[in-house]
Amino acid sequence: MQVGVIGTGSIASWFIQAARLVEDVEFVAVYSRAQATGDKFAQDNRIDKVYTDLEKMLKDNDVEAVYIASPNSLHFDHAKLALEHNKHVLIEKPFTGNFDRAKELVALAQSKSLFLFETICNIHMPHMDYIKNRIQELGQLRMIQCNYSQYSSRYDALLSGKTPNVFNPKMSGGALMDLNIYNLHFTMYLFGKPESIHYFANQHENGIDTSGILILDYGEFKATLTGAKDSASYNVGQIQGETGHITIPNGVNGLETVILTTDDTKKEVVEQDKPRLYYQVAVFKDMVDNNDFELRDFYLEHSLNVVEVATEALRQIGLEFEY
């Protein structure tokens, strides 16, 4: 599979590095608005072609799929344009910042029998399967707790009066979309849509959530998901049931380790032997190779559910992202 890259940030480089470990995944082109940025990125990542016109890259027959790592608010336009040019699409998380836009993308991919996929690494990791397979040992679930707090290097700029992209409401950033989204994917991948949600956020004067607590109420159990870009913490994920609990040190974004504790045992599991961004690409590659539209729709439905909850959470604090 020959992939073109949209976006030249460090996430794109990390992604390429991990994705190249998947057999037959090649990166053949990169798009950047600025030639110099594109050239530098292409050189650093051993990519042959640089485009400064996105449509030209999308007309390149060597490009079968695009990986979109542009700012959040451009995910929709870039994905739509790529699908219109009959390319398969991997969108970096968050899928979109608006539920209606997400549905539009999904409908477009489905109508054209193209593969569309959100690259949210944690739900595709081996530990996710491990948890899914062992969760019944926890008995009736009661409490999920996840936090991902990481001080953003751009937060200094925000405090000094600037508006970096990740804290710009017009750019679909903020703590929920950028960090808590990992906790949300983790929880909703395991348990689906909650019965109700409540979002409590610290908001900058421009409205963006710099940190927040998202409560998901599943009736018989509840989840409290914390994400912060304005402060740091020791991160940890937990799933608590009546007969045992699972602890994920360092948080559910990386899913590095799983500790399963039941009445008789405490077991530490490390099944991840590849870079964390690898697994999602392997899933996507297999899916495309096998023309597995059922799996595509399974993951797309999950992404839609996540965007729906995130959109509603943001609405509760007065934020509505256009894209």
Place this chain on the structure above:
Amino acid sequence: MQVGVIGTGSIASWFIQAARLVEDVEFVAVYSRAQATGDKFAQDNRIDKVYTDLEKMLKDNDVEAVYIASPNSLHFDHAKLALEHNKHVLIEKPFTGNFDRAKELVALAQSKSLFLFETICNIHMPHMDYIKNRIQELGQLRMIQCNYSQYSSRYDALLSGKTPNVFNPKMSGGALMDLNIYNLHFTMYLFGKPESIHYFANQHENGIDTSGILILDYGEFKATLTGAKDSASYNVGQIQGETGHITIPNGVNGLETVILTTDDTKKEVVEQDKPRLYYQVAVFKDMVDNNDFELRDFYLEHSLNVVEVATEALRQIGLEFEY
């Protein structure tokens, strides 16, 4: 100071053991409804006198103060009776399960110039002072996270159709009152009354909260406090600010260790060299010795604030404790 004990549970024994390390604190009597239980407790804890009639113990001139470790719902009646008999009173947490009752006790103690005090160990520990003194290093606060989840040995009984005291709404128990109360004391001792609160609970069919998430909104920052008696977790407390964070491994109920992380340093602090129940007794003893009514009222106001928030939280889930 000569103390009479009301209640013969294991918390009373632990309390006595720790309190005896405070100079001139002696335990001279115990009250139990059952003679055999009282005798056994007196023998185990080297106490001379056993009463099965509470009023008789309260008329004993050797008893200057009483320590109340009866079931939560009896705290009010026992404290009131003791104050009426001109005894100083230490009430095991929770102070009461009802704000009006709490105010009544405080007014009674104040009108009689008696000492009334809630024995909630964590706010009196050396680490609490340490945190209070260093918290400005964290900059503008953003997020507090505390959880205390401990599977209750009585929960099995509840699941099998019985109603043990701690899960009986008539006995003022539940996850908020029994465990999350530590998180609440910790947070409110540092930051006072929040602007608003929200309680999300898992409730047994009898209405009692077996676990729950209490959100305290302080405007510029938020706290998410989790307590569970129906499931366990790795417990941890965190205070997150823009320039650093404090992590409290194993939770803020014990306050065993404090880890202070700022841009340049990560420092682990262990200042607690006595049993965790010791410090509160030392505070109380000093207060009485020095006739320090100002300090009494400082702590009583704090306890009243905590009961007020807890009462409101329970009201939100349809629970109203009479005592």
